[in-house]
Amino acid sequence: MYVCKMFFVLACTCLTFVFMLQVPVFAEGNLAEGKKVFGIVCSSCHGDSGMPDLPGIPVFAEGERMEKTDDVLKKSIRNGVENPNNPAGQVMPPFGGGDPLTDKQVEDVLSYIRTLKK
Numbered sequence: 001m002y003v004c005k006m007f008f009v010l011a012c013t014c015l016t017f018v019f020m021l022q023v024p025v026f027a028e029g030n031l032a033e034g035k036k037v038f039g040i041v042c043s044s045c046h047g048d049s050g051m052p053d054l055p056g057i058p059v060f061a062e063g064e065r066m067e068k069t070d071d072v073l074k075k076s077i078r079n080g081v082e083n084p085n086n087p088a089g090q091v092m093p094p095f096g097g098g099d100p101l102t103d104k105q106v107e108d109v110l111s112y113i114r115t116l117k118k
């Protein structure tokens with residue numbers, strides 16, 4: 001019986017670690033700086049509060065795309081996204097079409113858009 005209990009505890013501990021590994025570690029950028037960048041470069045397409053006016057733009061206010069990892073989203077921000085299946089034929093230019101952002105600014109703006117989900 002005792003061995004059985006030990007095994008149960010061990011199995012739970014292992015499972016906890018597996019779940020912890022799957023939780024994405026979110027960017028920890030400066031939100032005020034991220035908001036500034038977003039307002040200057042990104043909001044023209046993505047909308048002031050993550051609610052875009054145009055079709056074919058992910059709605060950050062509804063958490064769209066936010067299930068992706070930081071690494072994937074940072075790459076999209078740096079390189080832009082040309083998705084042949086975009087429902088409105090929309091393309092996201094590298095850095096949203098603005099001046100290249102520093103790594104810190106990419107981190108900041110990503111942290112900010114992760115807060116837009118209502």
Ligand code: HEC
Pocket residue numbers: 037038041042043044045046056057058065068072073076077081082083085086087090091092093095096097109110113
């Ligand atoms: C010219 C319009 C436009 C601007 C400006 C723009 N985006 Fe986008 N963005 C898009 C479109 C369109 C998509 C969706 C592309 C697709 O179909 O996957 C997108 C997708 C994204 C995604 C999701 C990428 C993925 O991997 O799914 C992120 C994150 C993002 N944009 C962040 C930003 C940030 C941050 C800025 C400002 C630096 C910005 N965007 C500026 C049009 C724009």
